[in-house]
Amino acid sequence: AQSVTQLDSQxxxxxxxxxxxRCNYSSSVSxxxxxxxxxxxxxxQLLLKYLSGSTLVExxxxxxxxxxxxxxxxxxxxxxxxxxxxxxxxxAVIFHSGGYQKVTFxxxxxxxxxx
Amino acid sequence: xxxxxxxxxxxxxxRGQQVTLRCSPKSGHDTVSxxxxxxxxxxxxxxxxxxxEERQRGNFPDRFSGHQFPNYSSELNVxxxxxxxxxxxxxxxxxxxxxxxxxxxxxxxxxx
Numbered sequence: 001a002q003s004v005t006q007l008d009s010q011x012x013x014x015x016x017x018x019x020x021x022r023c024n025y026s027s028s029v030s031x032x033x034x035x036x037x038x039x040x041x042x043x044x045q046l047l048l049k050y051l052s053g054s055t056l057v058e059x060x061x062x063x064x065x066x067x068x069x070x071x072x073x074x075x076x077x078x079x080x081x082x083x084x085x086x087x088x089x090x091x092a093v094i095f096h097s098g099g100y101q102k103v104t105f106x107x108x109x110x111x112x113x114x115x
Numbered sequence: 116x117x118x119x120x121x122x123x124x125x126x127x128x129x130r131g132q133q134v135t136l137r138c139s140p141k142s143g144h145d146t147v148s149x150x151x152x153x154x155x156x157x158x159x160x161x162x163x164x165x166x167x168e169e170r171q172r173g174n175f176p177d178r179f180s181g182h183q184f185p186n187y188s189s190e191l192n193v194x195x196x197x198x199x200x201x202x203x204x205x206x207x208x209x210x211x212x213x214x215x216x217x218x219x220x221x222x223x224x225x226x227x
Contacts, residue, residue: 006157032214043119043205043218044158051214090157094214102171103148103216105157 002027002095006106013081014114021076021109023091032094033074035065038108039087047089050074061085086113117142119208119219127225128196136191136222140208147189148216149181150205158205164189165211193224201226 003026013019025031032051036044048059055067065076074091091106120139128134140147146165150158160173164183183189187208193200203223207216 004157034214036218041220043220044207045218046215049215092157102173103160105150105159107155107157 002029002093002102002104004091004093004104004106006091006109008109009107010110010112012112012114015083016080018079019077019081019085019111021089021091021111023074023076023106025072025074025091025093027072027093027095030096032096033065033067034092034094035059035063035074035076036090036092036105037087038090044090047076081111081113083113083115085111087111119206119217121204121206121219121222123222124220125223125225127227129227130196130198132196132226133192133194134196134224136193136204136206136224137188138191138206138208138219139188140206141217144208144210144217145187146209146211146213147183147187148207148209149189149191150207151175151200152203152205152221154202161191196226198226200224 005024034049035047037047038044048057050057050067058064063078088108088110090108122137148163149161152158161175162172163170167183178194180192203221205221206219209216
């Protein structure tokens with residue numbers, strides 16, 4: 001079965017500390033991987049994506065994620081968080097099957113940055 | 116560029132009623148996808164429209180239907196509303212069913 005798992009529903013972290021938000025998936029087909037961020041009362045914004053090539057991808061605001069095929073993971077990391085990073089983060093996976101691309105989201109991880 | 120726009124922002128309906136939500140895609144995009152995000156959950160894929168046809172569908176009943184117009188805008192219709200249909204409905208647009216989807220701010224539907 002194809003699924004996306006975000007094990008941590010909430011992650012509190014002090015400002016300027018590092019953070020890792022975990023995402024694992026289960027799939028028998030090839031995948032594309034995404035991280036989206038959602039601020040309160042807003043839609044989702046694409047943070048970064050892995051389609052092919054280098055397994056380490058970076059965003060413009062200091063986040064990075066690494067595709068690990070053997071561990072079927074795509075964890076999101078930031079070496080030093082800021083108050084403005086407080087938001088909910090969703091991992092999303094596109095499973096390639098039968099010519100169609102089905103997008104599946106994880107349940108989200110709420111990142112709370114503590115001053 | 117206005118990005119993806121959705122209307123209305125909020126909507127309150129009662130059980131059994133019907134509702135129509137609207138979405139205008141980002142300029143240059145021709146594909147629209149709809150998602151339901153229940154409280155505390157990730158978005159769930161409802162369906163995708165491309166070239167005015169439903170191309171993919173998630174695990175949602177036939178009460179959920181849609182339409183795409185020649186200008187690529189789209190509507191989501193939900194009939195016979197249930198309490199469980201209360202959610203944030205998100206529209207996302209992309210180019211040629213592409214991978215990078217741009218999301219609108221959503222429509223918050225409350226069913227009483």
